[in-house]
Amino acid sequence: MTAKPAAGTLYGIQYLRAFAALAVVVFHAAERTGHAFAVGAAGVDVFFVISGFIMWVIVERRPISPGRFLLDRFRRIVPVYWLATGVMVAGALAGLFPNLVLTAGHVIASLAFVPARSPSSGEIWPVLVQGWTLNYEMFFYLVFAACLALPQRLRLLSMAGLFGLLVVLGLLIESDAPLFLTYTRPIILEFVAGMLIARLWLDGRVPARPLSFALIGLGLAGFAAIGMLRLPFDEWTCGPLACALVYGTVALERQGDIPRLALPVMLGDASYSIYLWHTFAISVTAKAGTLIGMPPAIAFVLSACAGLALGLAAYRLIERPLLRAGKEGWFIRRSVRAAG
Template sequence: MTSASPADAAIRPSAPNLVRSIQYLRGVAALAVVVFHAADRAGGSFGVGAAGVDVFFVISGFIMWVVTSGRPPHPGVFLLRRIERIVPLYWLVTLATAALAIAAPMAFPAMRPTLAHVGQSLLFIPHVAPDGLIAPLIVPGWTLSYEFFFYLIFAALLFAPLRLRAWLVSGCLLALVLARPLGDPSNALWATFTDPILLEFAAGVWLGWAWSNDRLPGPAVAGLLIAGGLGALAWTAVSGVDVAPARLLLWGAPAALLVTGCVAIERHLGVPAWPAMQRLGDASYSIYLVHGLAISAVVRLLRPLADLPPPVTFGASLVVGVASGLVVYAVVERPLSAWFSRSTPRVAPIAPRP
């Protein structure tokens, strides 16, 4: 499995008081996933790029905590905001993909958009696809099943006292993971909603608690956390270790170290404004959802050029994958977000401390 899901941007990207380190990490995580897929389609390998998903899950837990740790919204309002953020663009991309696959099946030979497959994909229900994998129609959507499940748990516990909420959220997620051996691993719902990767959301929640309560480590320790997280990820890349059996340890823990270090650095030292990185973070969800289709289109267009060097295919895939996401963000996602912002109330954004 692979992506950011970067569906966690509860902080408006254009807000002047946004947590910049989180925004930049969203962009880097999305870019890592694009590199992962571009390298794979060019015949290479950059497996550690898929760890961008783990970074996004930690970020999601962090943001859900900090935007509700003051005066929390009603659970229904909270979920409505999450739906506004995730569903419209995902549905548009999914339905457009299904229509293209039906209209031009030879162009999408791996896709079989049956009614059940499309319906369950739209509703974020984990299921076995026609190809035998547990995946929605557009593969990056697998992370959204985890995201929405986490949102449901988090929303249900918004009534709990703030002093207990982080414990209850992490306790629920841990209980599900511990129950995993008791169920059927071939059942898509059970396999998804007891996956240890859920604990990455809990790590983000506790990081949000540390941010809100000014309990983050100092700059020196933060630097060591960043170095440790990046070093651990690099080790998995060069060692060839099979990450799947211990993803939480090999990618989830380094992702948590990286995000914690970056947030702590911002808390104590601040982070400069980098417009290019901010824009990449703004568009990370769009990039995540559409880059796979864009890369597939590039590969098919270049296929007649059999002697084309793999680096050219990789470069073209990377550029088009990112560019397509930036365009979709500007043309579709941003206008949709603006419309929803005008139509429903918002949680006040958090302000980074200098």
Template sequence: MKIGSDITSIQYLRAIAAISVVFFHVSEAYGLEFKIGAAGVDIFFVLSGFIMWVTTETRPVGPQEFMLRRLIRIVPLYWVATAATFVVAMLKPQFFFNADLSIWNLIGSLFFLPVMKDEALRPVVEQGWTLSYEMFFYLIFAISLRLPELRRFWFLMAALVTVVVAHYLLPFSYVRIFTEPIILEFAAGIVIGRLWKQGFRLPFRVAVGLMIAGFVLLLARDPMAHFDRVVRWGVPAVLLLLGAVFAERERGAPKLAFLQFLGEASYSIYIWHVLTGVMVTALLLRVGVPHAAQPGFVALGSLAFAIVCYLYIERPMLRKMRSARPKPAYRS
């Protein structure tokens, strides 16, 4: 099942999430205010739960096959990006402030177990910390595939909630990092995916209202500031996905080719944008672009280079790997 082609709004949300994170990192580097861009990660997590459920509910797949597909989709590009970032950071460390460039962190990053610093994961690819959570979720999801559909759903809900409960019981440690409440965003995506597969419907106006509410909550910086991330950005992300897919079920979605393309390129945009942003920044400094004008150029330039990476690295790589497999069951 090709989620991107069957549910157009999924690709649009992917595009929005990836671009939001790009703008967040650029604004952070230049001391600007766009903290809500970080919510792109939360949108990705909710989408991940939704996609994993929808693509496996009615298609028999075992744990090993599931993990193999996920590894093929995630690992090769991430390893290439990690190696490239490590080399550039060693050559130009001034552009990678506070990065841990030890060989141990390189190895740990490649296997989604990077070093921990300031109570957070710090892989070589800065934004790669989210993939550590993704892989942890995939392991739990793979175990669930041994169960029938209804029991699998409740196993996932119980497992993910138990993990988060453990966060408040465990002493601070490396293991405790993986029990952050943000894990609940995967569970929320699974719930929406199950509703979708069961044929649940929402009136179009209600679905659109949920999307609007999601955007409003994202923008409500001050009232939401004191809440934990899973509430501050996770709830709006859930509302956006819930509204988007059920609005599309009622009336379809407009075909926006460029946004569709950005959705397809969203993984490359997400993985490459920090490194490509560094490259663009170095170029701007060399040609003497004024500081005030740099953020816009960096955002657009890093996005453009990341798209090039999608076209000439990710897409050919995936094409080769998938052509070697007899019958790829889905693309996500």
């Protein structure tokens, strides 16, 4: 077993976060302008594998209590999401989203990260539709935090056993219950896969450089084939491709082959805000394009650019200040307790 890598920014992971966010932006821009880029939705699979990887690395590098872990995740995820959901609710009340049906129960479930059927469509979606992935993230965080109370050697095995059992139950039992349908999907195994990759990476068990490039090529080629050939896909196909992409990238990272590139790093930093906010700009731009008779190809490009621009602006003006305020507030409270 080799020494653990030194703490610091993992540029490869940042680039993958940027890649996943851009894929989702292009997917929604294409969807709203009459184009086809369904495979862009697989950016979510990449996000889930990355999430499992990052959470495992975080707690291995810096042991943390379950409560502290959840507090950190709450501060990172929740305020911005609640604000974006609030904008959706305010817009619906103002008549800006005529197809959005609001009920108190659905809004509360959305804010609480509880899967519930949307009164607008019947789908298991929150008010801010792309927030469906956060229901999985928060579930993963809760289970992960509980496993932090276990001995380190049992954590990965326990997570894999529980999530594997849930998937088996989903395959064996028919149910229309939103909670059951959500948390028995095979997509939850992507978090476990990310944790396994992190464990291998921390132990130095990574492929050599040629195989690392081959894994990255396999992942990209697989996604490209799905997109160009319009092949059907789900987590059973996209999950392994996402794992190959992440494993190959972090292997190169460990070997010192990932340079720092300013633009991809910035996009990776802003990926959460891009993911949450891009649909607002895409919807407005696509609607405007339709009203003025803009060619669909131009509307598509402008919609994607507008979504990206809004996400970057939200990161600068909303997410970063909120994170800074949360950290400073925690430091002040800690200092006061220490002084007392």
